[in-house]
Amino acid sequence: MAVAVELTHVTKAFDTTLAVNDVSLKIEPGECFFLLGPSGCGKTTFLRILAGFYQPDAGELRFDNAVMNTIPPHQRNTGMVFQNYALWPHMTVAENIEYGLTLRKLAKTERQQKIAEVLDMVQMAEYGNRPVNTLSGGQQQRIALARALVIEPSVLLLDEPISNLDAALRQHMRDEVKQIHSRTNITTFYVTHDQVDALSMADRMAIMQDGVLVQVGTPREVYQFPKNTFVASFIGETNFIPGRVLNVSNGSTTIETPVGVLQSETVYHDLAPGAQVQCSIRPEAIHLGELQAKNRVTAKVAAVNYLGRMEEYQLVAAGIPLKAVHYDPGTEAKRPGDTVELAISAEAVIPLLD
Ligand code: ATP
Secondary structure, eight states: OOEEEEEEEEEEEEEEEEEEEEEEEEEEOOEEEEOOOOTTTSSSHHHHHHHTSSSOOOEEETTTEEOOOOGGGSOOOOOOOTOOOOOTTTTTHHHHHHHHHHHHHHHHHHHHHHHHHHHTTTTOOGTSBBBGGGGGHHHHHHHHHHHHHOOOOOOEESSTTTSSSHHHHHHHHHHHHHHHHHOOOEEEEEEESOOOHHHHHHHHHEETTTTTEEEEHHHHHHHHHSSSSSHHHHHSSEEEEEEEEEEETTTTEEETTTTTEEEEEOOOOOOOOOEEEEEEEEEOOOOOOSSOSSSEEEEEEEEEEOOSSEEEEEEEEEEEEEEESSSSSOOSOTTTTTTTEEEEGGGGGGEEEE
């Protein structure tokens, strides 16, 4: 049975640095949960608290109803996969995987059966007798995953597991980890600074900044409704247009900006007239041309990058640089220096408070 992982007001400090600052979070049983944030925000510290390498200074960590604060790592039944694989180079693939089973005192035949099953799961069935140092990076990472999974952990902890792999292999491993997760249904906690990993794999994700969870939600919620400017720019690309709220009524906000008055219909902060905001607008929400939309902005094309399946426009409106992306580039490209009319829907304008 998958377990729930729950943190209540968990804090961990190093001298004066609050690496994890009053974090409360419940990860549901069987959930694939991602922790995402820039370097130094506290991700590794968070993961180490779950694994038992650090004890919280304050607060409580529970796996289901069991308080885990002082339980040592080897008694937590967590499986861990590290960025650098951390396999034993002098052992074969099977010996690496067998280690955790031997510690658990399983009989030889049962060990062999479990090793065969897990190698099959990571598509490395024929590799049992190979020394691990003869495997490629991607293959080693699969063995690290197999070693973590074979003990049937209550919680699977992954620390940047695919960031050492090249782009094509990363994509492949994303699909594989996703498939393995849906087959095993193990509660999974995955730490990364890579937004593509998180957006494409997470059931839910948390964005961490300076030890604090600034937003928790599904990838769609976080991308479409970022809570603040940090989240909006950290997850995906965005444009910011500064402005001042003129008027709020019936779910619609009117904002005065240097590019003209903008209408927003995506408002989930309490905004009062006079509030200073940054309007976040994703590049794919800025359309060039005659489309119907509540907002129209005049801009000049600064540069055009044709990228095959899409086209990127660098634009400038009232001195503010804007980026637009079109996934269906027409045959008639705009040129640098052209003046263009931009169409932006009211739903695509997200006024953020900081
Ligand atoms: P990265 O993505 O670069 O690995 P991170 O998000 O995992 O970063 P942490 O390693 O958790 O961040 O570090 C969070 C903060 O705590 C940083 O300011 C770091 O310098 C500090 N820190 C982490 N471990 C220790 C330690 N053992 N002693 C002192 N300070 C530490």
